Amino acid sequence: MYRSHCKANGAGKYVKVNVSDTGSSYTKSVSLTSSKGAKVSGRVTRTGGRTNKEILVRLSSTDGVRVLRTAMTDGAGRFTVSGLPSGNWSVAVNSDSWRGIGRAFKGRHSIRVTAGKSYSVGTLQFRG
Secondary structure, three states, X not given: OOOOOOOOOOOEEEEEEEEEEOOEEEEEEEEEEEXXXXXXXXXXXXXXXXXXXXXXXXXXXXXXXXOEEEEEXXXXXXXXXXXXXXXXXXXXXXXXXXXXXXXXXXXXXXXEEOOOOEEEEEEEEEOO
C-alpha cells in the first residue's frame, strides 16, 4: 500500500531543455534547481513487547499549506522522513496506518526544520 517515492534526498541543477516534435527542434537554456530536503529520523516504541514494524509516522506542515510526508518503521522501530521543505512540522504516530487512526504518544509532537539538514525527534512511545 505504501511505496517509496522521490524524497528529495539529493540536489542538482539542470541547465538545458531540448524540445522536439515532428520536423523541428528547439533548445532553450534554463536554470532549474532541485533543492535537498530536510530529514527527520527517530524511533517508535510500544509497551507490551509488540513489534514496531510497519508503523506509519506522518509529518504535516503547519505553515498554512497542507503538505504531508510519511515513513514506515523498520523492525526495530526506526524511521526517516525525508524531502521536507523548511518550516514547522507536526508529528503523528499511527499503528493502524491503513485505517488512518492516529495514536496518542509520548515524545516530541512538533519540529522546525531547514531544508538540507538532518534532525531527530528521538523516541516516540505509545501504547499499542
